[in-house]
Amino acid sequence: xxxxxxxxCLCELLRFFYSLFFPGLMVCGTLCVCLVxxxxxxxxxLQGKKKSVSSSKNGKNQMVIAFFHPYCNAGGGxxxxxxxxxxxxxxKYPEAVYVVYTGDVNVSGQEILEGAxxxxxxxxxxxxxxxxxxxxxxxxxxxxxxxxxxxQSLGSIFLGWEALMQCVPDVYIDSMGYAFTLPxxxxxxxxxxxxxVHYPTISTDMLSIVKNQNVGFxxxxxxxxxxxxxxxxxIYYYLFAFIYGLVxxxxxxxxVNSSWTLNHILSLxxxxxxxxxxxxxxxxxxxxxxxxxxxxxxxxxLLVSVGQFRPEKNHPLQIRAFAKLLNKKVAESxxxxxxxxxxxxxxxxxxxxxxxxxxxxxxxxxxEDVEFKINIPFDxxxxxxxxxxxxxxxMWNEHFGxxxxxxxxxxxxxxxxxxxxxxxxxxxxxxxxITGFLAETEEGYADTMAHILxxxxxxxxxxxxxxxxxxxxxxxxxxxxxxxxxxxxxxx
Numbered sequence: 131x132x133x134x135x136x137x138x139c140l141c142e143l144l145r146f147f148y149s150l151f152f153p154g155l156m157v158c159g160t161l162c163v164c165l166v167x168x169x170x171x172x173x174x175x176l177q178g179k180k181k182s183v184s185s186s187k188n189g190k191n192q193m194v195i196a197f198f199h200p201y202c203n204a205g206g207g208x209x210x211x212x213x214x215x216x217x218x219x220x221x222k223y224p225e226a227v228y229v230v231y232t233g234d235v236n237v238s239g240q241e242i243l244e245g246a247x248x249x250x251x252x253x254x255x256x257x258x259x260x261x262x263x264x265x266x267x268x269x270x271x272x273x274x275x276x277x278x279x280x281x282q283s284l285g286s287i288f289l290g291w292e293a294l295m296q297c298v299p300d301v302y303i304d305s306m307g308y309a310f311t312l313p314x315x316x317x318x319x320x321x322x323x324x325x326x327v328h329y330p331t332i333s334t335d336m337l338s339i340v341k342n343q344n345v346g347f348x349x350x351x352x353x354x355x356x357x358x359x360x361x362x363x364x365i366y367y368y369l370f371a372f373i374y375g376l377v378x379x380x381x382x383x384x385x386v387n388s389s390w391t392l393n394h395i396l397s398l399x400x401x402x403x404x405x406x407x408x409x410x411x412x413x414x415x416x417x418x419x420x421x422x423x424x425x426x427x428x429x430x431x432l433l434v435s436v437g438q439f440r441p442e443k444n445h446p447l448q449i450r451a452f453a454k455l456l457n458k459k460v461a462e463s464x465x466x467x468x469x470x471x472x473x474x475x476x477x478x479x480x481x482x483x484x485x486x487x488x489x490x491x492x493x494x495x496x497x498e499d500v501e502f503k504i505n506i507p508f509d510x511x512x513x514x515x516x517x518x519x520x521x522x523x524x525m526w527n528e529h530f531g532x533x534x535x536x537x538x539x540x541x542x543x544x545x546x547x548x549x550x551x552x553x554x555x556x557x558x559x560x561x562x563x564i565t566g567f568l569a570e571t572e573e574g575y576a577d578t579m580a581h582i583l584x585x586x587x588x589x590x591x592x593x594x595x596x597x598x599x600x601x602x603x604x605x606x607x608x609x610x611x612x613x614x615x616x617x618x619x620x621x622x
Contacts, residue, residue, distance in 0.1 A: 193226040193621070195219060196299035196321075199306045200233040200266050200289065203242050205249045205474035205505055206438045207410055207532035208328050211387075211609075212305050213252040214411040215326070218610040220256045223621070228258045231293040233266025248507050249474075251413060261296050265289050269308070272479055279332060279370055283310045290314045301620045307331060312380040322620045324383035326408070329529040332371050333394045337364070375399050385616050387530040388551035406616045409555070411609035412532050414601050417539035420516045422594055430466030431583055434518040434542065436511070436533030437525070439473045439480045439504075444547075445487050447524040451575035453494040458580055467583075469496075469522075470514055472503045515540035519590070520582055523547060524575070531556055535604045538566060538597035543590060545569060545578055560600035564593055 199212050216228060234242060239260040247253045267273060268288050274281030290311030302315040304325045315321045378384070378399035385408040386392045396402050433452065437443045452469045475481050484502055491497040503510070515521070521537030523546040528534075530551040537544045538556070544566035546552035557566040567582065569575045582590070602608075 193223065193301065194229060194297070194299040195223070195226050195301045196229040196231060196261075196293075196297060196303070198231045198290065198293060198302065198304045198308060198311055200231065200263060200269060200308075201306065201476055202230055202232040203234040203237055203245055204438065204476045205245065206476075207530070208306060209246070210250050210252070210413075210532065211326060211328070211410050213246045213250060213254065214606055214609055215303070215305065215613055216258065217252060217254055218613055219617075220254060221610075222614055224256060228256065229261055229297050229299060230258055231261045231263055231297075233263045233269075233289070235262045235264060235266075249505075249511075251416060251508050259297075261293060263289055263292050265292050270477070270479075277366070280366075283308075283331065283370075283374075286310050287314060294319050303617070303620075309374060309378045313377055316380050316382075322382050323380065324385070324617055324620050325378070325381045326385045326387070327391055327395055328387050328410075330374075330391065330394045330398060332367060332374055332398070333527075334371075334397055335394075335527055337367050337371065371398060383617055383619050385613070389554040390527065390550045391529045404619070406612070408612045408616055409604050409609060410530055410532050411606040412535040412539065412601065412604040414535065414539040414605050416512065417515065417536055417541075418598060420512070420540050422541045422591060422598075430468065431519040432514070432517050433467065433469045433520045433522055433579070434514050434537070435469070435471045435473070435522040435524075436515075436536060437473050437523070439471075439475055439483045439487075441483065442525055443473075444524040444526065445471060445483075446490055447572060447575065448522050449487060449490050449494065449496065449500060451522075451524075451572045451579070452500070453496045454572055454576035455579045456496060456499065458576060466499075468499055468501065470501045470503060470518075472506060472511060472514060474505050512540070515542055518542045520545055520579060522575075523552060526550070528552055534566075535601050539601045541594040541598060543567070543582055543593055544597065545575065545582065556601075556604075558600070560596050563596040565597040565600050566593070 197212060197216065199209070202209055202212055212230070216230075219226070220228065232242070239258070242260065243254065243258070265288060268285030269282050271278050271282060273285070286308040287310050290308065291314065294315060298319050299315075299321055302319065302321040302323045304311055304323070307328055309325065309331060312323050312325060316323045375398040378395070379401050381399070381401060382404065384395065384399065384401055384405040386395050386405065387408065387410050389407065392405065392407050395405060399405070435445065435448050439445065448469065448471065452467075456467060471487070475484065484504065488497070488502065491500040503514070515537060518537070518540075519542065521534070521542040521544045523531060523534050523544065525531075526547055527550040528547060531546065534544055534546050534552050534556050544557060546557050546566065546568055548568035548570045553568060557568055559565065567578050569578045
């Protein structure tokens with residue numbers, strides 16, 4: 131009797147939910163229709179705003195080309211791409227209006243342009259309008275101690291909305307990797323959208339690290355030790371990668387900076403028909419002007435590292451490997467060795483990392499032989515590269531490596547990480563001749579540095595010549611040609 135009563139209750143419960151199904155479906159459908167109407171209304175309003183912005187003094191409509199680059203004053207390789215891309219477009223489309231969305235509210239537009247000239251030796255030929263964004267803190271990784279990728283991506287949507295409300299362009303190019311802004315500008319702003327991808331927000335390598343429970347700078351040890359947490363994080367990464375692929379596929383044009391990035395973007399975004407490799411512009415000619423003979427002006431050997439002070443650059447590996455090198459050389463009474471770490475600091479987090487690196491140098495007893503040069507002018511960078519014997523790079527799966535190319539062009543023997551862009555695109559044989567070296571571990575870096583320093587001057591000179599001969603494919607001119615060819619579709 132009790133079983134029969136229980137069965138009757140279950141049937142009644144199912145009937146109740148069934149009675150709610152169609153009304154619920156109608157409510158959901160109505161809400162979706164209302165949302166579409168609201169978004170379409172916003173799009174129409176923005177289109178009207180776009181026309182008013184693009185009208186010039188003579189009454190003709192001017193094309194508005196906007197770049198989304200919240201850290202345009204950072205001074206890294208991504209910023210060099212931005213300024214070279216702007217310069218190339220200004221040459222081809224001089225009548226267009228150029229806009230840069232930036233979160234650098236503590237400086238003026240003129241100071242940003244002067245910084246670009248000071249750091250990269252780039253001066254634009256036409257004016258640029260800067261749209262200053264107040265909500266850049268929404269994409270700071272420090273704001274999201276957990277679920278950082280998701281938090282920053284959602285934050286970029288709000289930051290993109292702030293940008294769109296201030297200026298509606300005809301052509302929108304995300305030049306910093308905020309793919310979640312692409313559907314916003316395409317479907318709400320009605321823009322033709324393109325993206326230049328330096329490094330995918332998530333990669334298949336990151337999925338493999340979590341799946342295999344390996345420790346990394348983005349995979350804490352307490353997660354790797356817990357199978358349940360590792361499984362949850364893998365599901366989170368997998369779902370995020372799926373959504374990342376959806377938003378990325380909104381691009382009308384996709385440019386990637388290396389073979390490594392290309393492989394990941396093709397796997398995630400699946401838009402091979404509009405994806406091209408556009409190597410970043412490297413100021414190789416300026417560095418090629420440095421004479422190879424008579425390069426050494428100071429006694430001993432200088433080792434340099436060029437790269438922003440970000441965690442993935444793995445500067446601690448450089449300092450530890452250098453300390454091992456000094457320990458190897460103690461018994462040999464070598465010429466003096468000096469390690470100079472050159473890079474840009476974007477914010478307080480980067481400054482904190484530099485302080486931690488200084489403490490590491492003290493702990494290893496090499497503080498007298500390690501120097502830090504932060505946000506230095508271009509001429510000073512050129513001077514250090516002209517004096518250096520070895521250029522160090524330690525980032526695992528570096529997407530490209532402009533600093534690697536600059537070292538090779540300057541005649542500095544490069545020792546880069548055996549992965550990513552340096553391995554696939556840059557430190558490769560030129561006409562069968564060696565152009566540099568690759569390593570992975572502290573011991574590997576220390577041994578290779580010792581090997582380079584033990585070479586004869588003639589042998590090192592030959593490697594420098596080989597490296598120089600191989601870097602012309604990364605020049606500013608080659609970038610302009612391939613960039614303009616790739617974005618041509620956005621202007622038809």
